[in-house]
Amino acid sequence: MSKVKVLLVDDEVEFATTLAERLNIRGFETTACFCTEDALALIHAKDIPDVVLLDLKMPRMDGMETLKEIKKYNPTIEVIMLTGHGAGVPLSAVGSEKHGAFDCVMKPADINELTSKINQAMVKRQNAINKGEGE
Amino acid sequence: MKPQTMDRLRKMQLAFVGKLMAGLSHEFKNHLAIIKELNGLIEDLLLLEEPGQTTNSERYKKIISGINERIAQAAEMCRFLSGFSHRMDQPLSSLSITDVLQEKIYLLRRFARQKQVDLISSFEEDLPVIYNDPSLLQFAIFCIIWPALELMPEGGRIMITVARKGDSAEIIVNLVGALKRPEDDTPWEDMLPEVLQILGAGLSRSIDQEGNEEVVVKISSIDSSYSDDN
Numbered sequence: 001m002s003k004v005k006v007l008l009v010d011d012e013v014e015f016a017t018t019l020a021e022r023l024n025i026r027g028f029e030t031t032a033c034f035c036t037e038d039a040l041a042l043i044h045a046k047d048i049p050d051v052v053l054l055d056l057k058m059p060r061m062d063g064m065e066t067l068k069e070i071k072k073y074n075p076t077i078e079v080i081m082l083t084g085h086g087a088g089v090p091l092s093a094v095g096s097e098k099h100g101a102f103d104c105v106m107k108p109a110d111i112n113e114l115t116s117k118i119n120q121a122m123v124k125r126q127n128a129i130n131k132g133e134g135e
Numbered sequence: 136m137k138p139q140t141m142d143r144l145r146k147m148q149l150a151f152v153g154k155l156m157a158g159l160s161h162e163f164k165n166h167l168a169i170i171k172e173l174n175g176l177i178e179d180l181l182l183l184e185e186p187g188q189t190t191n192s193e194r195y196k197k198i199i200s201g202i203n204e205r206i207a208q209a210a211e212m213c214r215f216l217s218g219f220s221h222r223m224d225q226p227l228s229s230l231s232i233t234d235v236l237q238e239k240i241y242l243l244r245r246f247a248r249q250k251q252v253d254l255i256s257s258f259e260e261d262l263p264v265i266y267n268d269p270s271l272l273q274f275a276i277f278c279i280i281w282p283a284l285e286l287m288p289e290g291g292r293i294m295i296t297v298a299r300k301g302d303s304a305e306i307i308v309n310l311v312g313a314l315k316r317p318e319d320d321t322p323w324e325d326m327l328p329e330v331l332q333i334l335g336a337g338l339s340r341s342i343d344q345e346g347n348e349e350v351v352v353k354i355s356s357i358d359s360s361y362s363d364d365n
Contacts, residue, residue: 012165018172025179057161084164084217108168108210111175 003029007049009039036066056083071100076128078102078121153223160217215241222269230269239273253292266356282321286314303355313346
């Protein structure tokens with residue numbers, strides 16, 4: 001079985017590289033990008049990830065705009081937002097639900113919670129692909 | 136300066152403080168996230184090693200666990216600080232009284248600990264969401280609790296109970312332990328009636344024979360024309 005491809009987009013280089021390494025130890029194939037432009041370029045170059053972990057607050061093009069772009073390009077790519085927001089963080093609180101984000105995880109994230117959400121997102125993507133959506 | 140201009144200036148000043156504090160708490164969270172991942176990576180790498188390869192591995196695990204606990208505590212502080220800061224973003228909003236007061240109480244806990252006063256809170260589950268000024272409500276509760284903390288003897292207790300009363304919420308603050316009262320109200324207390332008037336909230340106070348005090352604030356949604364009129 002092929003590895004789940006994760007694209008991690010966060011402008012905090014040390015955070016992104018460390019988390020990517022930890023996800024790879026857990027069997028994912030993770031690529032870290034430090035700006036949204038690079039992430040979108042990668043996706044447009046047909047290096048399609050299964051799941052994108054996307055920081056909400058980033059310079060220039062923020063996470064929400066990037067989420068819209070990714071979903072417009074390929075709606076089966078599942079996106080999990082990472083946020084430093086306060087209380088509770090339901091998707092609606094950061095406004096990403098209506099743009100198709102799979103879920104939202106608060107920083108600092110728990111690695112087990114994160115891997116569980118990635119796996120759930122992957123199931124959703126696989127179901128969508130099986131139904132012939134998006135790809 | 137016109138009173139209206141002064142009032143607007145104060146509101147903007149509050150929003151400015153809130154924005155800077157919120158920004159700072161986000162930054163803290165970013166640093167905590169990095170520390171957490173680096174700590175987690177050390178743990179992962181230790182787990183990947185063959186048994187016996189690392190001396191003191193149990194000690195490392197204990198240290199890693201200690202760091203994780205501190206990160207969790209600091210992250211919780213940041214969460215409350217961030218929530219508290221964002222309350223100042225706009226004068227009026229739909230608010231959960233539980234969230235608003237929990238933030239305030241959390242941020243006052245340290246002061247209560249220093250004074251060796253118990254700060255206890257209890258919230259009914261079915262509280263109404265009200266439209267009012269969250270930052271000013273926090274300030275009103277501060278005007279009750281802060282003087283009590285200053286005047287209460289060690290071993291005193293402050294109990295905050297919030298219950299639903301129709302579309303309103305009743306915030307009951309019990310100050311247990313006779314306060315060493317000065318002759319006049321403290322600077323915070325004398326602001327309280329005015330603050331509650333702006334919030335459209337009711338106030339009643341009573342003191343029993345032992346000197347324990349009960350302060351009741353009844354608050355509901357405010358007319359949306361408030362921000363224009365004030």
